[in-house]
Amino acid sequence: MISMAIHTHHPDVRLVTPAQAAEWLNAGWRDVWRNPGLSLGFGAVYAAIGMGLFLVLNVLDMGSLLLPLAAGFMLVGPLAAVFLYEISRRTEAGEVVDLGRVVGGVTSRLDQVGNMGLVLSILLMAWLLAGLVVFALFYPPGMPLPLGNFIEDVVLRPESFRFLTVGTLVGGVLAVIAFSISVFAMPMLLDRDVSVIEAMEFSVDAVRVNWRTMIGWAATIAVVTFFGMATAFVGMIVALPVVAHASWHAYRDVMGRH
Numbered sequence: 001m002i003s004m005a006i007h008t009h010h011p012d013v014r015l016v017t018p019a020q021a022a023e024w025l026n027a028g029w030r031d032v033w034r035n036p037g038l039s040l041g042f043g044a045v046y047a048a049i050g051m052g053l054f055l056v057l058n059v060l061d062m063g064s065l066l067l068p069l070a071a072g073f074m075l076v077g078p079l080a081a082v083f084l085y086e087i088s089r090r091t092e093a094g095e096v097v098d099l100g101r102v103v104g105g106v107t108s109r110l111d112q113v114g115n116m117g118l119v120l121s122i123l124l125m126a127w128l129l130a131g132l133v134v135f136a137l138f139y140p141p142g143m144p145l146p147l148g149n150f151i152e153d154v155v156l157r158p159e160s161f162r163f164l165t166v167g168t169l170v171g172g173v174l175a176v177i178a179f180s181i182s183v184f185a186m187p188m189l190l191d192r193d194v195s196v197i198e199a200m201e202f203s204v205d206a207v208r209v210n211w212r213t214m215i216g217w218a219a220t221i222a223v224v225t226f227f228g229m230a231t232a233f234v235g236m237i238v239a240l241p242v243v244a245h246a247s248w249h250a251y252r253d254v255m256g257r258h
Helices: 020-034 036-059 063-080 082-093 099-107 110-138 147-155 160-182 185-191 196-209 211-230 236-255
Strands: none
Touching: 020 036, 020 082, 020 211, 020 236, 036 063, 036 082, 036 236, 063 082, 063 110, 063 160, 063 185, 063 211, 063 236, 082 099, 082 185, 082 236, 099 110, 110 160, 110 185, 110 196, 160 185, 160 196, 160 211, 185 196, 185 236, 196 211, 196 236, 211 236
16 A cells, blocks of 8 residues: 655645555445444435435425435535444444444544534535525526426526536535545544544645545545435445445545554
8 A cells, every 4th residue: 555644734644546545445345344234224324314305305396406415415424424434443443343332432522523514514505505596596486396307497408508517616616625624524533632623624634635536536435425326325325334434444544544
């Protein structure tokens, strides 16, 4: 494994290579099957939440809202994965891994984890609000909200190019901010006794140092998560744990293992 220290104001920030992404996914897969009951159990909980939300929105003829909500999930993904990070942390440390200890490990850092979750929730609200504003700028009130109508009347219309371009740019900015401040911050809050600000600073600095690798890693997370959602959320039972455990190993390589 190739890694080298980078001299910044943060200790132990390391350079990682794109080739290591495959190692992170393999390590994530192994972690799933070291603790299949817990890992797949947490994945099943989030899959059930996603499926339930989809069914409720369909009943209300608001299925198109699932699209921005699904994209917004990427922003708060580190918060959803916090229990899975703790599973990987305990597994790596050789500690006992069971539901009580995993929940206890997270709740012992509840103040900092909760503060990080609040930051991500604010970004999610900004994402949803920005989506509504962009939609209102290009389409009149009363546009159908069922998912099928939205895809046909909005996404597939020739004049939708400007809407999709502006929406992608606005969403992309928020996604970059959310990814940069949280991809390594949430694991760090479980691993070390640091503040949310210190964890976010480390995460941003690590992403800056490793920006080429992080572009590919963010794309990998998005693709795996998309396919998990595209299978009526059933795939999320496995996709979310694999990505979460892999993200822990990405953090450990960037932080260093000492």
